[in-house]
Amino acid sequence: MSEAQFARWVELVRRRTGMQLAPERKSFLVTSLAARMRELGCEDYDAYYALLTEGPRGAVEWALLVDRLTVHETRFFRHRPSFALIRERLLPQAPVPEALQPYRLQVWSIGCATGEEAYSLAIAIDEHLSRLGGRYYFGVTATDISLSALATARRGRYPGKRLDRVSPDQRARYFRRVAPDTWEVVPELRKRVCFAQLNVLDLARAPLAPMDLIFCQNVLIYFDRAQREAVLAEVVRRLAPGGMLVLGPGELVGWRHPELERVHYPDTLAFRRVARAGGGAA
Structure with a gap:
């Protein structure tokens, strides 16, 4: 060439x-x-x-x-500190009062590849909320540009090496063995996750409701800084007031947005959308 x-x-x-x-x-x-x-x-x-x-x-x-x-190699709970951040800084730490139930959470996994990230989010959220008790509802919208990756994600079957960071309790609860070295996500968890094709360059046309959590890791590395900032500008538009944006550490050093405040947590890069004093997003 x-x-x-x-x-x-x-x-x-x-x-x-x-x-x-x-x-x-x-x-x-x-x-x-x-x-x-x-x-x-x-x-x-x-x-x-x-x-x-x-x-x-x-x-x-x-x-x-x-x-x-596009690179699809990934695993469950790939970046553990980001999931610890979600459990400790986004999800409720005490049972939700009955009057506020069901607790609701809408999540978006951008660049979900073959689905491990999206299912990891669903596991972390379901595990945490079920421990608190009470009624809750959450859904994960997972998008990627690759149709074949999305087909794998929808099947929800993975080799054992992809589950090396899944705890024994999580494996027993959220997976079932379907072959000597193949594990399948249980239907109860799969129904929490919706997979769809989406190019990050087309986010302006994405018909998505405001999200409480947007998880975008190992996606921005493919773009130059101007493109990264343009993509994130569209992402922020779809973040609900009080919602959290979680990026990969080091993916966009020094980035600031007037509607976001930094959420400080070890080895993570995260932001929360602030609200105006009079109500609504900043």
Whole structure:
């Protein structure tokens, strides 16, 4: 692949997904393209580029290629401090008064990949609220650009190595073994999570209600700073007053937003949406 071809592909990926492919990732791009081109019997980068940019067939092929360009390797409770933060600083610490029940919580997992993050959020929330007792309702909306990743997430089946940070009690309560090294999320938890395809560049068109918790980790690393700030501006619009935004530590150093205040907790990057003195979001 020539430098001119690489630049052309980088621009296509950036325009359609927002992902920034640095020069040092050229080998990654070449490998990903080559694998798909071999399956199609296509030997020319320019011919494959033309295929991707022509009509309905190109749209279908692009969806398949995106799966090669996005990273899906993850695990349950990948960043433990963020889940401790949610339990200690967002969720109630005492039983909710009967008059305020059912306690309700709406959660959004952005860039959910194959679902481990979304199910981890559901486990952490259900486990905490069930200990407090009383009536409660929560739902997790989980979005990703990859259709194949979302299909895996909806199935809710994972190899044992993905569950290495799941406690024995959590495994017994929220999973069932369906093969020697395969575990399935129980239906009661799966029904709490709704998976949908969404490109983070299209957040302005996302029909989402205000969220009490937005979890966005290992997504912004693919974008330059200007894009990260633009994405977060749309994310904040969908955060309810008092709601919490949890990012990956170090993903956006020095970022500030006039409607957010920093939530300080060890090894985390989180913010809470403040409200005006007269009521409503700031």
